[in-house]
Amino acid sequence: MHQFAKRFGRYFGLACLVTLGFFLLNGRHDSVRAGTDDVYKNLEIFAEVLREVEQNYVEPKDAQTLIYGAIKGMVGSLDPHSSFMTREEHQELMQETQGSFTGIGIEITLKDDVLTVVSPIEGTPAYDAGLQAGDKIIKVEDKFTKDMTLTEAVKMIRGPRGTEVHLTIIREGEDAPLEFAIKRDVIPLKSVKVFRLTPDIGYARVSTFQSKTAEELSQALDGLEQTGELKGLILDLRNNPGGLLSQAIDVSDLFLDSGSIVTTKGRISSQNIEASAHRDGHPRPYPVAVLVNGGSASAAEIVAGALQDNGRALVVGTRTFGKGSVQTILPLSDGSGLRLTTSLYYTPSGRSIQSSGIMPDVEVPFVRSEKDKAKEDISLMMREEDLEGHLPSEKSDGEEGGEKDAKDPGEEAAQVLLEQDNQVRYALDLLKSWKVFSRIKSAS
CATH class of the missing domain: 1.20.58 (Methane Monooxygenase Hydroxylase; Chain G, domain 1)
Incomplete structure (x- = not known):
């Protein structure tokens, strides 16, 4: 002593x-x-x-345990997005932004001091199991999440591939808590999916903003444009939890030739940044409709706000999540790290997105199709009756019970979207009528 x-x-x-x-x-x-x-x-x-x-x-x-605990408490008292990370947690975060991690595939935050799902990442175990944006996680395994930090929650939810994690959630509209048993897997972070919805209108889904998102999207759009003229594009940012600020800037720049993209303002001058668009010699003159919802957060809101304020796109859907703060990852001398909120960001017109989010130009609530509702009801019953079993992904027609003619994956995905997604159908109708409305002149 x-x-x-x-x-x-x-x-x-x-x-x-x-x-x-x-x-x-x-x-x-x-x-x-x-x-x-x-x-x-x-x-x-x-x-x-x-x-x-x-x-x-x-x-x-030991002293390190006590002091680390004190630091975590101090940083955790600042805001829901600041956190102290041990060496292992810091390394996991760096790996996540570069390629993949092992878990169930959800972005979570503390909202009103409750552990809340921002959005499930498309194509992951959490997405397939039916977790939704806005779900409140009240228990992880047998431990209540009250007073649990984000770092602690992430550590409990992640784990070795093939193992299960049990979550208890409260969902708006449900009378009782829902139980989920989700098998962990490697979460690949390929963030871009692009195909044609119709012969002349494209669809680009960006599920998260990682280190190569802008590059992937640029290459995918180049390929789409080379196969025929595009008369419109739907950029789907729904349930996109965000990611790297630099990638949000670069994705916005793909559609803008000039003007401001985003401004960040902090306490020190180095945090005050204004990012502007650049003319890159690759014009994309076609109209764009950006789809957003309550699961669109952070970097997704930057892109939606930049294209909206510059008059480059119509934003369609519902109000976004409202995470308008920037976190800087600061490596510390012992290998640990500090995720610290260092600035707020503002759209080109000077709007702060913090808490208020992006309001769409055309508000279109999502309506589940009857077919989709039936599938959801069945999956919920399976989870309640057999929590120990994993939930298999739904198979498309023709995967079992005999061979069928192979379809182009893009055509099949387009067909499913147009059948089951009213927001995509609405955006498509807007783009189809864009040329007609652009000819209408206002009275002078």
Whole structure:
């Protein structure tokens, strides 16, 4: 204990010097005395608590565990999106932005202090099991999520491939909590899917913004354009939880030749950024309809706001999630990391998206088809009766029970979308009539 006290005293003194230096370097000469006194007093309380825990807690705890816990509590008190990450958690995050991770495939946040699904990632176990944007997770396994941090929740939900995680959720419109048993898998993060809905109107689905999203989308659109003239494009950002700010800027730039894309404003000048579009010699003159909903967040909202404010696209659907803050990942000296909210972002017209989200130009609520409702009812009954079994993905017609003529995957996907998705049908009708409406002149 004596050695610990000496070591802590040394770290405590160093922390005080660093804090004092911070105030001096930032030019706060008038408030240095009062500010430093406050910091000293609070650090002294921290030291007292640490000593008491070290000496009197029923079980011995090592210093790093205690200090990491204190840091997590401090950062977690800032906002729902700031967090402290251990070395392992930091490495997992870096891997996730580059390619894949093992889990069930959901983006989660703390909304009104409740662990909430922002959106399931398309094609993942969570998506196939039927988790939806807005679902409130009240239990992971047998542990209630009240007072659970985002980092703790992510750690519990992720796990080895092939193992199951049990979630208890509350869903609006349901009388009782729903139980899900979801088998973990490798979550690939290929984020772009593109095909033609009709001979002259394309469809581009961006499910998340990862390190190569803009490159993937650009290449996919090039391929689509080379196979025939496009007279319109539906850019589907529904249930897109966001991702890298740089990719949101680059995706927006694919459709803009000039104008502002996004502005970020923070406390220090380095966080104040204005990203503008560039003319790249590859015009995409066709009209664009952007689909959004309550699961469209962060980077997805940047793209929707940029195209809307620049008059480049009509935004169709329902109001977006409203995550208008930027998180910076700061690596720390021991390999751990700090995810810190450092700025807010604003659309080209100066709108802050924080909490308010993007309002669509044309509001179109999603209406489930009768066929889709029947499938959902069956899957829910299967989960309630047999929680230990995994839920197989639904098979398209012709996968079992004999051979059928092979269909082009794009044609088949287009057919399913047009049959079951009223928002896609509405956007398609808008694009089909775009040329007609553009000829109408207002009265002078």
